[in-house]
Amino acid sequence: MEPLTSKKKVLIQKPLNFAERMYLPAIGKGLKITISHFFKKEATIRYPEVQREMSINWRGMHSLKRDEDGKERCTACGLCALSCPAEAITMIAAERKPEEKDLYREEKYAAVYEINMLRCIFCGLCEEACPKEAIYLDGPIVPSDYLRKDFIYGKDKLVEQPLEKK
Amino acid sequence: MDITFVIEKFILVAIIFGISLVIAMYSTYAERKVAAFLQDRLGPDRAGPFGILQPLADGLKMFMKEEIIPTHSSKWLFMVGPGLAMLTACIGTAVIPWGSPITIGGKIIPLQVTDINVGVLYIFGVVSLSVYGVMIGGWASNNKYSLLSAIRAASQNISYEVAMGLSIIALLLVTNTMSLKEIVEMQHGWHWNVLYQPLGFLLFIICAFAETNRAPFDLPECETELIGGYHTEYSSMKLGFYLFAEYINMFVSSAVMATLYFGGYNYPGMDWVLQITGPTIAPLIGTAVLFLKIFTFIFFFMWVRWTIPRFRYDQLMHLGWKVLIPLAIANVIITGIVIAIVEKF
Numbered sequence: 001m002e003p004l005t006s007k008k009k010v011l012i013q014k015p016l017n018f019a020e021r022m023y024l025p026a027i028g029k030g031l032k033i034t035i036s037h038f039f040k041k042e043a044t045i046r047y048p049e050v051q052r053e054m055s056i057n058w059r060g061m062h063s064l065k066r067d068e069d070g071k072e073r074c075t076a077c078g079l080c081a082l083s084c085p086a087e088a089i090t091m092i093a094a095e096r097k098p099e100e101k102d103l104y105r106e107e108k109y110a111a112v113y114e115i116n117m118l119r120c121i122f123c124g125l126c127e128e129a130c131p132k133e134a135i136y137l138d139g140p141i142v143p144s145d146y147l148r149k150d151f152i153y154g155k156d157k158l159v160e161q162p163l164e165k166k
Numbered sequence: 167m168d169i170t171f172v173i174e175k176f177i178l179v180a181i182i183f184g185i186s187l188v189i190a191m192y193s194t195y196a197e198r199k200v201a202a203f204l205q206d207r208l209g210p211d212r213a214g215p216f217g218i219l220q221p222l223a224d225g226l227k228m229f230m231k232e233e234i235i236p237t238h239s240s241k242w243l244f245m246v247g248p249g250l251a252m253l254t255a256c257i258g259t260a261v262i263p264w265g266s267p268i269t270i271g272g273k274i275i276p277l278q279v280t281d282i283n284v285g286v287l288y289i290f291g292v293v294s295l296s297v298y299g300v301m302i303g304g305w306a307s308n309n310k311y312s313l314l315s316a317i318r319a320a321s322q323n324i325s326y327e328v329a330m331g332l333s334i335i336a337l338l339l340v341t342n343t344m345s346l347k348e349i350v351e352m353q354h355g356w357h358w359n360v361l362y363q364p365l366g367f368l369l370f371i372i373c374a375f376a377e378t379n380r381a382p383f384d385l386p387e388c389e390t391e392l393i394g395g396y397h398t399e400y401s402s403m404k405l406g407f408y409l410f411a412e413y414i415n416m417f418v419s420s421a422v423m424a425t426l427y428f429g430g431y432n433y434p435g436m437d438w439v440l441q442i443t444g445p446t447i448a449p450l451i452g453t454a455v456l457f458l459k460i461f462t463f464i465f466f467f468m469w470v471r472w473t474i475p476r477f478r479y480d481q482l483m484h485l486g487w488k489v490l491i492p493l494a495i496a497n498v499i500i501t502g503i504v505i506a507i508v509e510k511f
Contacts, residue, residue: 027473030474033473034204034472034473035204035469037203037204037206038203038204040206042202042206042207042208043206043207044206044207044208046211
């Protein structure tokens with residue numbers, strides 16, 4: 001058959017010469033390559049002790065932010081839950097009582113805020129949807145666990161630590 | 167035979183047995199570490215500093231595992247297999263001279279369990295027996311993969327023993343003795359046999375790889391084709407015994423290679439060291455040198471394992487029968503002619 005393209009290349013397998021048939025020079029070459037790797041720096045990172053530096057747009061575990069006075073920014077508008085393609089976010093809103101004024105920034109707040117980390121695909125759409133800059137995916141890798149129910153993270157795990165009291 | 171002789175030998179046997187077990191134990195660790203380093207990894211580093219307790223953890227794991235004996239296996243042979251593998255691996259160390267006779271408190275103690283005048287033959291016998299453990303285990307498992315592996319092991323060992331024996335005949339032409347002790351003493355200082363028998367050594371080391379079932383000749387236990395081969399059905403410490411026996415075999419064949427071809431406990435400048443340190447310390451330095459050679463060989467075994475891919479079965483047979491044996495015969499003939507000429511003139 002005529003070749004359809006001009007890229008056809010006929011490979012000719014040359015018979016091995018004596019040194020090649022002996023295999024020993026090739027084995028020596030191979031041994032040299034492997035021993036050169038013996039002295040190279042290993043690529044492994046000892047994970048729990050040493051952590052790899054993530055890129056700046058790395059998306060990890062979510063954290064619910066506080067404002068500069070230490071009040072929770074989230075107002076439970078539900079935009080994050082709406083934008084979530086994996087339907088991982090659930091929340092129940094509540095009205096702020098007068099004595100909770102220094103806990104929550106707005107009159108409405110999230111009494112329950114849960115993210116199912118097994119559903120979450122870490123796309124970052126919740127972060128983009130949030131009008132209050134309350135949720136960011138700036139945490140570490142979500143740790144492993146044994147039970148499915150333990151992957152549903154509530155506010156106890158998501159909300160930032162309160163500011164240090166002056 | 168007085169009682170001190172018995173005690174002396176008993177202590178020596180116990181020490182050698184202990185050392186070979188410890189070395190086999192740490193060979194498993196070294197294998198994993200060397201493999202890791204050759205592949206730019208770290209290897210086991212969790213159990214103890216640098217992972218040096220890893221063999222203990224592995225051994226404990228092996229003991230704790232559930233022991234499964236397949237219903238349709240022949241139970242007695244199934245249990246004999248690993249024991250036989252271990253036994254034949256361990257008894258090879260008896261004739262190896264571990265050092266020149268040591269003087270302790272005016273008493274001269276030879277650092278060799280027994281100096282039989284057919285030491286080389288004894289080693290061969292033991293090495294040939296070592297395939298029985300694999301064969302019996304593979305047969306008794308009543309598993310087609312294990313049986314295939316047993317057949318492979320048997321034919322591989324028989325094929326390579328011929329070439330190994332022929333390469334040794336050329337060495338015996340040079341040394342004129344079969345006693346390992348005399349062979350070592352002839353290699354005093356720098357007169358190592360590898361300088362007189364380079365081709366013989368090359369053949370011997372290739373055959374040693376095949377006899378110990380190490381890569382690139384690990385066909386009896388290749389995971390990809392035979393899912394572990396003869397130890398597919400084994401679990402718990404029986405499996406541990408098989409793996410252990412492999413490493414002891416590696417240690418013994420390294421020791422044999424160091425003894426036959428690389429001068430055993432001899433090293434250049436040993437007379438000068440003997441004058442300085444005296445007859446108690448100098449043999450120990452010789453022993454240390456021997457162990458250094460052995461460790462180098464063990465490292466070489468591991469290094470080759472992570473470099474060369476496994477042979478195909480027909481390639482293995484081709485190499486054994488059509489390359490190594492003719493070369494070994496040619497080596498014998500050339501050695502004989504050269505010795506005849508040298509003696510004549």
